[in-house]
Amino acid sequence: MKKTANLSNSWLTSPVTRAMGALLIIFVIGLLFNADGAFFKWGTHRDMLRAVSVYGILACGMTMVIISGGIDLSVGSILALTAVCFSLFTIHKGINPFVAVIGCICIGTLCGVCSGAFIARFKIQPFIATLAMMVFARGVAKWVSGGQKISTAVQQADGSYKYVDVPAIFNSISSKIMGNNITVVTIIFLVCLLISWLLLVKLRYGRYIYAIGGNEEAARLSGVPVAMTKILAYGMSGLFCAVAGICQAAQELQGDPEAGVAYELSAIAMVVIGGTSLQGGKGSIWLTLIGVLTIGYLEKILSINAVGEDKRLMLTGAIIIAAVLLQKSKK
DSSP states (O other): OHHHHHHHHHHHHSHHHHHHHHHHHHHHHHHHTOGGGGGGSHHHHHHHHHHHHHHHHHHHHHHHHHHTTOOOOOHHHHHHHHHHHHHIIIIISOOOHHHHHHHHHHHHHHHHHHHHHHHHHSOOOHHHHHHHHHHHHHHHHHHHHTTSOBOSEEEOTTSOEEEOOOOHHHHHHHOEETTTTEEHHHHHHHHHHHHHHIIIIISHHHHHHHHHHHOHHHHHHTTOOHHHHHHHHHHHHHHHHHHHHHHHHHHHTSBOTTTTTTHHHHHHHHHHHTTOOTTSSOOOHHHHHHHHHHHHHHHHHHHHTTOOHHHHHHHHHHHHHHHHHHHHHHO
8 A cells, every 4th residue: 555655656756747737837828728718729829839949959958057057148149150150151151051060069069068078077167167168159150250141132242231041941940841831941840859768768878878977986996987988978968959940040031139038047947847856867858848838839939928028037037946846845
């Protein structure tokens, strides 16, 4: 009887149960506050998935970093940097889109690797190292763009502007497929989820990340390459930032050096609400997916009910606090 009670208590307090419970509550709220029946329309869910996909891509990298016991505050700035570079390369410089994508992924990955190297080699706190990268990457984005949005208006030598066509890759990434039922950006997000799952579950590297997050010293004594694992975790976060930046630029048809402000908070919220521990060592990429859907549906429900942005931010902050308190109460 006692064993049954323990099993029942364990089931009720598991991260999966709580994450699914939170998503279910959001669904019920959506059904109760279903303005003009919008929640029953597939277009509402498709648009929610599109809107949340860029954040979700960032959350994939953030999940690996947090499981390793770290945090990455630079994701929004790296997104802005790569969005600006992608627009500059393809719209203004006419560089082959494939080469531009590879170049932006290298830039994003390099930013992440630098953060990881500062943390792993020089023992700088993740909060400080990624905060510095956040400021640095934003500065580079503004320097590269001259503080202006990189759009289809190209300035000439005489100061006048010439409007050019947006490269086809922009329309390809922002388009809808499968009978307009899903967007390419959402497919890219799902691919990023699959890659993250493979890294965390199917490869030895994933076991290293969990081991470091659980007990770094024990992992080191067990022969885990702690420094390299951390550097790669932040490198993967930078890579996903670059993918998100390219998607952001494609959806907005421009590279904005001010893009991605506070995106790191949304990505962290999605990971934490999904049940991944901020202390490291525990979490799952599929729990992050639940967190992404929870935040996405919450934003959509508030939007279709014309709730102001100020109230949305307050509610999102309250939910993050509640999720963290739930994690602490479990201990």
